[in-house]
Amino acid sequence: MTPNPSFWSGRRVLLTGHTGFKGSWLALWLLELGAEVTGFALAPETNPSLFAQLELEWRLDHRLGGIRVASLLTDVVAETRTPRWCCTWPPSPWCAAATPNPRPPGLRT
Incomplete structure (x- = not known):
């Protein structure tokens, strides 16, 4: 599959995790x-x-900012003029083990 530059040209994209290795490549x-x-x-x-x-x-x-702070994430979405695409880059599996409460409050599995 070859990416189509005309599809992405000028599209607003919100990318979380852009400072990590894989997120940097995607950015x-x-x-x-x-x-x-x-x-x-x-x-x-x-x-x-x-x-x-x-x-x-x-x-x-x-x-x-961290995606766990809903008010920050909401502000970023609003300030970016509601992006056309949102890409989230999930953390590595071992991040959850290092986090005291990896699930947001109220989330059930």
């Missing part, structure tokens, strides 16, 4: 295809990071 790919990318994530965990090496902070609308 770069979307930018190269012409998308208007807003990234929302915690600060990069490594130094150096792919995010820093690709200078993504200057190439996209970079927002710091």
